[in-house]
Amino acid sequence: MPAGLRFSLLYAALFFELGVNLPFFPVWLRSQHLDDGRIGIILAMPLLARVVANPLVTAVADRQERLSGTLLTCAAAVAIGTPLLGATTTFLPILLLVAAIGLAQGPLIALADAVTLRATRTAVPVDYGRVRLWGSIAFAMANIAGGMLLIWFEPDMIIWLLTASAWLTALTALTVARLPSTQQSERQAFRASGSVGRLIVLVVIGAACVQASHGLIYAFGTLHWQSAGIGTGTTGMLWALGVVSEIAVFAIAGRLVGNARAAMFLLLSGAAVAAGRWLCMAFDPNVELLAVLQLTHGFTFGATHVGSIVVLAQLAAPAMQAQVQGWLAGAWAGLMALLTALCGQVYAGWGERTYLFMAGVAATGMVLIGLAALSASRRSLALQAPQKMTEPLNRLE
Structure with missing residues (x-):
């Protein structure tokens, strides 16, 4: 197979x-x-x-x-x-x-x-x-x-x-x-310096902030739309739009992240779109604008996901490939659990304005990711993949 x-x-x-x-x-x-x-x-x-x-x-x-x-x-x-x-x-x-x-x-x-x-x-x-x-x-x-x-x-x-x-x-x-398995001799020789370690931390926390900022819409999106009079069929369509856009981004992501610089740009773009998405959600948009905002899910989730795992894979030492992905998943899960619990308390009083808080969380992630990109540039830590990673990732065997 x-x-x-x-x-x-x-x-x-x-x-x-x-x-x-x-x-x-x-x-x-x-x-x-x-x-x-x-x-x-x-x-x-x-x-x-x-x-x-x-x-x-x-x-x-x-x-x-x-x-x-x-x-x-x-x-x-x-x-x-x-x-x-x-x-x-x-x-x-x-x-x-x-x-x-x-x-x-x-x-x-x-x-x-x-x-x-x-x-x-x-x-x-x-x-x-x-x-x-x-x-x-x-x-x-x-x-x-x-x-x-x-x-x-x-x-x-x-x-x-x-x-x-x-x-x-x-x-x-x-x-x-x-x-x-990839043989040890085929792995990229790499020693993680303190500078690279700090970059990894910035990317992990930044990406976790962006992904965890989805906690409010996951937990209360449907409930809020129903309270606003949006029917079950329309609600299902809105969620489907998000899934379709996510699939579309994954389908072309290999061509978008042919090298780690491109992956960092994709990650930064996902964070910026997420901040804008939640800012718009805070002002209770109509169904038509909601449909447009749901179509951005491919960027806020999909682009952030692909960009973060590719950047981390190319920053981390060969002996830390699984660890950095584990750090990302653990940070994302822990922060989302915390934010979801917090939103459960805030949403009762703030309603849709709670999305302003999520916009701030996503913006914080964007700043951290931006600092990582800037630090890599200043320290001449070129975000460059091993030779075999720089080839277009566009083949499905």
């Missing part, structure tokens, strides 16, 4: 599970007769687990040079743990099991990104954007499939759908693990 197809299937399986989990796992929790407070605690647990597990697991994977093996181990643990949820019915067992699954599931995307980016350095490179877009497509398909299945089946169906996607993720991780 061609390498590009293996990675496409991996991302599709990973994000299909997320597409079921995010909207429908709360429905299953409610069917277990849990109150809102306990449901909130359970839903927060995977985010907290990610903050802890991502840096630790990815660091171990880097030290042992077992990125693909660690990816497979984590995927297998999720596949084993998920069906056990079907045998739990009370709060504490569900919480403990969700925490255990979260510790294994949290690092999966960071590890998948690190393994995929390693594949871009091979003689027949894999286009990250064009394999990652299948994750977005699968996420949208899972939203549709889960909603339709709930019409005909009881909420217990959700656990078995999650189980099926977890096993599919493990199988696709196995196919990726069987690919030949």
